[in-house]
Every structure is written in structure tokens, then in C-alpha cells.
Amino acid sequence: MKRNFTLSFFASLLLLLATPVRAQDPLPAWNDGAAKQAILNFVKTTIDPASKNFVPPEQRFATFDQDGTTWVEQPMYTQVIFALDRVGTLAPQHPEWKTTQPFATVLSGDKAAMAKLTMKDLETIMVATHTGMTESEFQIIVKDWLAKAKNPRWDRPYTDLIYEPMLEVMKYLRANGYRTYIVTGGGQDFVRAYAEQVYGIPPEQIIGSALDAKYGYNATGQAILTRPPKLLLNNNFSGKPEDIYLFIGRHPKAAFGNSTGDQQMLEYTQAGGGASLEMLVLHDDAKREYAYGPADGLPNSKVGTFTQALYDEAKAKGWTIISIKNDWRRVFAWER
């Protein structure tokens, strides 16, 4: 027995030594280049207790915009597609919608007319589809829709359109003690319905535009929260750092965005002092995803404006541009 033990001990040791010693690449969906290197350098320097850039674990926060930063936002935000679909689903309960705008346009299915809906029209549609139910009911509605709806270009569920390189960054940051937050102009409760499953991010780490939920009781006296048509947080532009402060009370150490709506979040991140990482996704790959944003000569779009001014600010302040075309080996997980 004793001899066998000794033998197997040495056998294990030999096996261990025979295993090639090589650090695994935490970002395999990224091509080598400045963007990938910026992420690796940031993590390396901020987790090293001997580094002047060391960040104590309790201060390790990383914030991610969602639309256009962690998943596809073209040709429309997914949440808007959800709202338009809901108009169809709810139409039988609202016969008046057939002759009431903007609902009649949505129900007509006329894409050209729908593309002309104004912000005010969309607001009316959002109120009709996002409010009036309890918070729990809304979670179920969103989950049910996501389970069935498909993006027509790729014929895949919308949650398949998450950028694999960004998922890798999230996992890499978390493995090094960073807490990852979604900080989105989209609805906080919409994102909460799938964020834990697709990003590994729990509800308490989702900061988004939010309704002023109203406390009350149902027919049996049970406490419930309902969704009134009243916006409490407009989590975009300056709203992002303001709400990050409200929720976290600290500057993030890393922030990721793709548009002018993220500019202030990145500025606020850098203003925290010490080592920080600010990154902007440039959509320059029409073949694998989309190409848009007036920066770098790309065409304009209705959503996700990456202006030349933002591009210039990024260059001046040492923020890092992520080129989808050049920096991402794979865009989506299913391309493997």
C-alpha cells in the first residue's frame, strides 16, 4: 500500500510536469493589437499589489453600455422591436388601435411608415407596452418574448447577438475581482430579464433607465410593485455617471461604450484618477455586423452615434477605440 502510494504520487508529479506550462489566453475572440493589449495591461497593473496602479478589490468596478457595446443595436434597439411586437400581441385587447396612431401604423406592418415614427410616437408605444402591469408580470412578458422572437438577419434569438469578445472581457475582469455592471440607456427591467443568463450579471448590477415603480397591494393584500407611466431615471448621457454615483457611489475603473450617450460615463471613469480603462466600440464591419457612425468616415445612423467629436475626444484623452473589423477575431459565439 505504502509503495503504491509513493509510486502513484511520483506518477502524478511527472504528469504534472509534463503538462505544458502556458498561460491560457483570456481573450481568444480578440486579435492581437492595441485594444486587446490595453485590456490585458489594465488588468495586470491594477491587480498587482506591488504596482503603483493597484486597485483594492472593493474599488474594482467596470461598467458596460449595452446597445452597440455588448450586443447588436441595428437596425433598431432590441427593446424597440420588443415594444412593436407587443403592440401586435396586445391588439386584440385594443380594437381602437386599428384606427389610432401610432398603433395603426405599427399594426399595418408597413416598414417604411414605421421607420418614420417620431420619438413621441415611440414614447406612446413604450408607455402602452411597458407600463400598467406589476414588475413581476413584466419580467415574464420579456422572458416569453425573448424565448420566441428572432432577429431576421441572422434568424437567431436576440440574446445570441451578444458580442463574444465583450463577454470575454466581462469574464476576464470578474476573474480578477472586478464587478461588472451594465449601464444602459435601455430599460433596467428589460435588461434584468435576461442579464443573469446571458452576461452572468445579476439584477443588482444592472443600471438602466427606470420607471418610478409604485408600491401597493393586490386583491389579497399582498405587497406588489406596479409600473406607472413615469420615468424616474433617464440613464443616458449625463444620466450615466449620475446614476453610477447613485448606485455605486464610486467612479468605475473601467468603462465601455460606443456612442455619445457613453461619453460622460467614460469621462467620469477617467476623473476617478489612477489607472483606468476607457474603451469605445467602432462599428466598422458591414460584413460581419454593421458599419455606422460618422467617425472614421462611416455612414450616419439613427442610433448609436459615434461622432467625430467623440472620436477626437477619445484620441486626445487616451481612450481606446475597438475596431470590430480589426480587433475582433469572432463577433458572435456561434461563429466558432
Added chain:
Amino acid sequence: MKRNFTLSFFASLLLLLATPVRAQDPLPAWNDGAAKQAILNFVKTTIDPASKNFVPPEQRFATFDQDGTTWVEQPMYTQVIFALDRVGTLAPQHPEWKTTQPFATVLSGDKAAMAKLTMKDLETIMVATHTGMTESEFQIIVKDWLAKAKNPRWDRPYTDLIYEPMLEVMKYLRANGYRTYIVTGGGQDFVRAYAEQVYGIPPEQIIGSALDAKYGYNATGQAILTRPPKLLLNNNFSGKPEDIYLFIGRHPKAAFGNSTGDQQMLEYTQAGGGASLEMLVLHDDAKREYAYGPADGLPNSKVGTFTQALYDEAKAKGWTIISIKNDWRRVFAWER
């Protein structure tokens, strides 16, 4: 050398065996009784994977009211004392206050007149002392005050007036995977200034009444957040479950309060279903702390109303009353 090592090894082993094997009491400042037992039972049943009451770690949230629940709130909320003190500190910069109400009353030092200040007066004082600076500046102001100010009854810093039994509950819950949050009607930023140090609770786990912080830039173009005189969250009564939903997105599993301002938070906790713990501190110990609240025949007070209706709801719903007189062996850590 070898023999000495062997001897000391066996000596250590004997010493180890001689130590009485007994689980350490996680709540030594509590007397045995229903309240202590309710806490122990709740933790035991919710962390046991074999129990039908098991709560997965990602759902383990416990929320604590502050004033009257985790520290002394009599004769005035500490934050109000801070505001009144600030009026004195800022007076040299505001010569007009000598003849302007309600500042003149505060500066007079006339306790009887100050006790008659209305809610509107206090609001004016709060705006004058809590707004107009950056968020970082406010943190420094609060920290500086806490380092110097003393409660006259005990001649101790206000942060010494934290209830040791509640600190033990927080630590015990955290040791069992619960995340502890302060959910206070008081100012979120006021509490954040000391919560990490005194409660071991980081800024992102403080939910409180909050101003609508405003993003902007200082003279050198640096991103800053300033404090406007505009309330965003009134975190009391129904505001507590509403803001818990905003910040956490889940029902807490345990909630601690002491007044009608906490009623809805406890209802919301229980409405989450499954095992839960709802506790209310009854201030019935005039000798060691204070005795107030119309429940159980105690005198009324201006703050922290524990009404008979709340008492009856607690009894009807199986919530647990914590009697300071009977359930707490020690009230403050310095009584040891």
C-alpha cells in the same frame, strides 16, 4: 532539533484536544429568547441545501433601516444634529443668517425654540447645509464632523452609538453569504461617509434618500457631480420597497426596522415568498437607551413611530419584535 520538534508537535496537539469543542455563539450580545432564536433558525434553514427553505446565495439579501434600528435616533436624528451644527460652522460666511429664520433660531442655541422648528424649517436647513457642493466635498464635510462631534448623553462620537447586537446580526448574516444593505430614510451620501468603517457595508449597499446629483465639469474640465437642492429618492415608507426594487431587483430575505417607515419594507420582504425574517426593534429600555413608541404602552416621540397598528400587524404576520430591554445583553460595544 528533531526531537524538540516532535515534542512541541505533540504538545500542540494536546493543547488542541484540551480546548473545549463547542460552536461559538455568533450573537453574544443577545440574551437567549424568541428574537435571538428567530435569527439563528432563519440562517440555519436558509443556508441548508437540504432544507425546503434553502435560499440560493445570489438571492441572499438582508436590509436594515438605520435610525432606531442600527443606531440611536433620540432625541434627534444624527443627520439633523449634523445639519444644525453645520449652520453654526457656516454662519461666518452668512452674516444674514443672524436675522433670517430659521437660521437665527439655530444660531441662538435656544433648545426650546429649536425643538419647535417645523418640517419646512428643517428642510430649509437641510438645503443650506447639504447642497451646492460636489459629492466628494460633501463626503469630506461629513467625515470631518463625525471625527469631532460627540453625543452629549454619552460623551461619545455618534458612530459609537451603533447597537452591538445589530452589528453581530450583520456579521453573522454576511458570514453565511447574505449581503447586508442599509435602507434608510436618511441621506444616502451621509451614511456612505461612515458605513464602510462602522458597519462594514460598502457604498453600493447603501440605499437612502438621495438628491438628483448633477453632472458637470470644474474649471479645469474635470468631470464632477454636484448636489442640487432637488430630491430624487424619498426613501421612506413605500419608498423603501420601491428603491430596494430599483437597486436590487429582488425581494430581500430578511429585513430589520423599528417604525412605520419600515412597514412596507417588511411587507415586501415577506411577499417574496419562502422563508423570510422580519424584525422590529422596540425601544423599551429608558435606562440603557430610550423608551418610546405608542406600542406596548410606551410614550410617543417625534421620531421613530412604532405605532400600535404596526405592533398588531407584526403579531398577525409573524414578524418578530426585538425588545431592547429583554433581548439585548449589551446595547453598545463599549459596555463590555
